[in-house]
Amino acid sequence: MRPTVHDFVGKTWPELPCWELVVAWYAAQGIALRSYTDYWMGNGPTDAALSEWAPVREPQEGDILAMNLTGRAADHVGIYLGGGKFLHSTEYAGVCIEQLERYRRRIVGIYRYTGDKA
Numbered sequence: 001m002r003p004t005v006h007d008f009v010g011k012t013w014p015e016l017p018c019w020e021l022v023v024a025w026y027a028a029q030g031i032a033l034r035s036y037t038d039y040w041m042g043n044g045p046t047d048a049a050l051s052e053w054a055p056v057r058e059p060q061e062g063d064i065l066a067m068n069l070t071g072r073a074a075d076h077v078g079i080y081l082g083g084g085k086f087l088h089s090t091e092y093a094g095v096c097i098e099q100l101e102r103y104r105r106r107i108v109g110i111y112r113y114t115g116d117k118a
Contacts, residue, residue, distance in 0.1 A: 003028035005087055005097060012094040018077050021089045022064060025079050030117045040066060040074050045109065052115030059086075059100070059110045066109040074108050 019036040039049035059080035066074040078088030089095045
């Protein structure tokens, strides 16, 4: 089953923080993801991440955007929806859709899931 943005938009940050949003998005497709720290530590992806996520130059629908919002390397993630938009969750706005261009300078990596379905 493909998730839709309507399944998630409007949820608050405490209900669905950024990584938990990604986990829920992929779970709706039958894919079980690990915890954030299993994939992303320090300045880049871990070995576990690179075994399941391939870095790509340009996003396609469903790719993960790893971002640096606070100056601490990859500290935020969102899901690319296509059409220059992505879905993410912030403490201020909760789960929302935003224009990619607004965040492009903050993107530290774009990753495509290559692992197995659960």
